[in-house]
Amino acid sequence: MKTENVTVYSPDRILKIGLVAVWKELFLSLLKSRELIWRLFLRDFSAKYRQSLLGVLWAVLNPLITVGIFVFLNKSGVFNIGSIDVPYPAFALVGLTVWALFATGLTVSSNSIVAAGAMVTKINFPKSSLVIASMGQAVVEFMVRLCLTIIVFVIYGIVPAWTAVLLPLAAIPVFLLTLGMGFFLALLTGIFRDTVHVVVLFTTFLLFLVPVLYPIPDSGLFAAVNAFNPLSHLIVGFRDLVFLGKLSSPAGYFGSCLFSLVVFLFFWRFFQIVEPKIAERV
Amino acid sequence: MENTVIKAENVSKKYCRSLKHVMLYGVHDIARNTLGLSSQSERLRDGEFWAVDDVSFEVKRGETLGIIGPNGSGKSTMLKLINGIFMPDKGRIEIKGRVGALIEVGAGFHPMLNGRENIYVNGAILGMSKKEIDKKFDEIVDFADIGEFIDAPVKHYSSGMVVRLGFAIAVHCEPDILLVDEVLAVGDVGFQNKCFNKVGELRKKGVTTILVSHNMHIISAFTINALVLNNSRATYFDSVVDAIKEYTNIFIDKQDSDIEKVCNGTDGIKFFDVAIDRRIFKPGESFVFSAKYEASVDYSDTEIDVGIYCGGDSSLYFQANNKAYNQRIDIKKGIHSLKITIKDIRINNAVAKIGIAIWAKDRTNLLFWWRIPVEFKGVDHSTGRNFLNLLYEIGD
Known part of the structure; x- marks a missing residue:
């Protein structure tokens, strides 16, 4: 006879099992659901471009048009970013590449549980898989933009600093920060549908507040605000690795990495606490 | 354990x-x-x-x-x-x-x-x-x-x-x-x-x-x-x-113990002296429904439904219909009597309703429909389950 897992359902079980067991359970369930996460990602990815003429081409067109608009605004003098040493399209694309990971990630992950619909209330499965799998779309967009960036670099004949090979590593804290916030926002959307609108507003606003499309000014209120914004540090750090070859503010950068990790771990655990209540609250 | x-x-x-x-x-x-x-x-x-x-x-x-x-x-x-x-x-x-x-x-x-x-x-x-x-x-x-x-x-x-x-x-x-x-x-x-x-x-x-x-x-x-x-x-x-x-x-409390007389006849036909021989059954017993009617026109090839309903929503449990047995029933003008027997009902311990409906040809017109609350008492120990009795013979 095969060995059978015994499952126990009781109120507040997750609060009673102790700290070590909590994290063990989190990692084990992540390990167990990796196949589900992959399937859900494939599902989202292949369903997204069905019944569309251009299909996957949209993944390339979107960032091209976004960058095109900012290049146009810059060229026509509407949007003045001050002086930079590199051609603006290359500068903007690097920023928009890492930005995509955050903005797309935040939008899709906060919507992931509500978008799953009846599945959440009818089937018992690890709901965190939905949030993690949705981040896959952001990773795809990130990689598409990265390829675009490489092409633009080749066209302009720009040679990036050697530290650019560390970019995949530098994407990790951005990913964790986004996923952490995504865990929280996905649950919040489950309770308050308003969250979706707030997230869209928030990311649009943030695109201009965070130095994605322009360098941080050396002084002034803006510089001060950005000094305390972990996302700014992560994006500037990402760009430094391409253009500068070193981090302009190592303390701020690594501090922000640590902050991202803490945000991720906290909300991952938070999600675990709330997970049993999702089906009845959504 | x-x-x-x-x-x-x-x-x-x-x-x-x-x-x-x-x-x-x-x-x-x-x-x-x-x-x-x-x-x-x-x-x-x-x-x-x-x-x-x-x-x-x-x-x-x-x-x-x-x-x-x-x-x-x-x-x-x-x-x-x-x-x-x-x-x-x-x-x-x-x-x-x-x-x-x-x-x-x-x-x-x-x-x-x-x-x-x-x-x-x-x-x-x-x-x-x-x-x-x-x-x-x-x-x-x-x-x-x-x-x-x-x-x-x-x-x-x-x-x-x-x-x-x-x-x-x-x-x-x-x-x-x-x-x-x-x-x-x-x-x-x-x-x-x-x-x-x-x-x-x-x-x-x-x-x-x-x-x-x-x-x-x-x-x-x-x-x-x-x-x-x-x-x-x-x-x-x-x-x-x-x-x-x-x-x-x-459903007993919710169920009206009175007979539901949904339809008692139309302009062309009236039913009277309606009688049911029993309201409580043991497994294997039969149910006899008898009535007289006065019809002013002929109703040829009528359909009679007999259904047993259980539960609060009175969902249908069993239903029989004369057409299914190729039995033709004609109602003639004048005063006549009608008798319907359901034989050997084997339903274990249940509260139910027996419904009897009479339709004109092709179900164009409902002539009669009563629902009668009944109770089945006892258990048929030969099967322990609920079944309508199926009478059949197998020859050589």
């Missing part, structure tokens, strides 16, 4: 009526839990009520438990608790092995993806690995039997096809425990039989089954013990016959 697969101890679950309270309490509970405090789920707050209240039962390996009860008595909530979709607010549930739920099959389907892709996605959601699905894939496709639609996006499926595919995936994930909600009622007769066979096959393999249905015929044919839910509370019965008796008893 060794063989107990499902063990529910004093399980309770509360619901909230208003959406505003759901949001408020949701935030409140989450905030408490985040601070490491209990959500104090055992207390009822304003607007909350117990949907399942203090329910305990055990199911042993290979057993089939029926759950019956009126609408809104907590059956579906109980299934969701066993399935782990909801956490109990009080008490605990212990489950051994993998649970396969035929509750809302096909809930995880993505409308844009085709059947093949959805088998993999849904399989993964139900906890199957890719290897398992690869191995079972042909079997699933075979069982669903939806032909070339397997390559069409699910949004083009008929509702029957969705259920077929969903059911096929769910039963092939090798569950140790199978939860079956009313789903078997969907799909055509051919597929229903296939489903019952499959469920039977799994039971033979030692799969523990929980069956929820309003159809006492299905419950009586498939289960041995049953849980009767009423007003969120449960009573456990070792014998499904007693359970069905209890279930039908629930």
Whole structure:
């Protein structure tokens, strides 16, 4: 006879099992659901471009048009970013590449549980898989933009600093920060549908507040605000690795990495606490 | 204890009526839990009520438990608790092995993806690995039997096809425990039989089954013990016959003991001196209905329906019709009498209604319709199950 897992359902079980067991359970369930996460990602990815003429081409067109608009605004003098040493399209694309990971990630992950619909209330499965799998779309967009960036670099004949090979590593804290916030926002959307609108507003606003499309000014209120914004540090750090070859503010950068990790771990655990209540609250 | 697969101890679950309270309490509970405090789920707050209240039962390996009860008595909530979709607010549930739920099959389907892709996605959601699905894939496709639609996006499926595919995936994930909600009622007769066979096959393999249905015929044919839910509370019965008796008893108070005279005749015909020989039956006894009528016109080739209805929603249990037996009944002008006999009814302990309806040719006009509350008492020990008696002879 095969060995059978015994499952126990009781109120507040997750609060009673102790700290070590909590994290063990989190990692084990992540390990167990990796196949589900992959399937859900494939599902989202292949369903997204069905019944569309251009299909996957949209993944390339979107960032091209976004960058095109900012290049146009810059060229026509509407949007003045001050002086930079590199051609603006290359500068903007690097920023928009890492930005995509955050903005797309935040939008899709906060919507992931509500978008799953009846599945959440009818089937018992690890709901965190939905949030993690949705981040896959952001990773795809990130990689598409990265390829675009490489092409633009080749066209302009720009040679990036050697530290650019560390970019995949530098994407990790951005990913964790986004996923952490995504865990929280996905649950919040489950309770308050308003969250979706707030997230869209928030990311649009943030695109201009965070130095994605322009360098941080050396002084002034803006510089001060950005000094305390972990996302700014992560994006500037990402760009430094391409253009500068070193981090302009190592303390701020690594501090922000640590902050991202803490945000991720906290909300991952938070999600675990709330997970049993999702089906009845959504 | 060794063989107990499902063990529910004093399980309770509360619901909230208003959406505003759901949001408020949701935030409140989450905030408490985040601070490491209990959500104090055992207390009822304003607007909350117990949907399942203090329910305990055990199911042993290979057993089939029926759950019956009126609408809104907590059956579906109980299934969701066993399935782990909801956490109990009080008490605990212990489950051994993998649970396969035929509750809302096909809930995880993505409308844009085709059947093949959805088998993999849904399989993964139900906890199957890719290897398992690869191995079972042909079997699933075979069982669903939806032909070339397997390559069409699910949004083009008929509702029957969705259920077929969903059911096929769910039963092939090798569950140790199978939860079956009313789903078997969907799909055509051919597929229903296939489903019952499959469920039977799994039971033979030692799969523990929980069956929820309003159809006492299905419950009586498939289960041995049953849980009767009423007003969120449960009573456990070792014998499904007693359970069905209890279930039908629930409706006694609600059921008007008076005869419902839905239709007593029309302009062309009047019924009088209507009599029923008995209102309480033992298994094997017969029911005789007699009446006189005065018709001012001829009603040739009428149809007479006799139905037995059980449960609060008075769902049809058995029905007989003269056309089905190729019996022609003509009602002639003038005063005549009519007698209808239903022989040898074998229904165990139940409260029911016998309905008699008389229709003009081709059911264009209802001439008569009474529903008569009756009670079946006792158990037919030769089968222990409910059946209409089938009289037949086999010659050489």
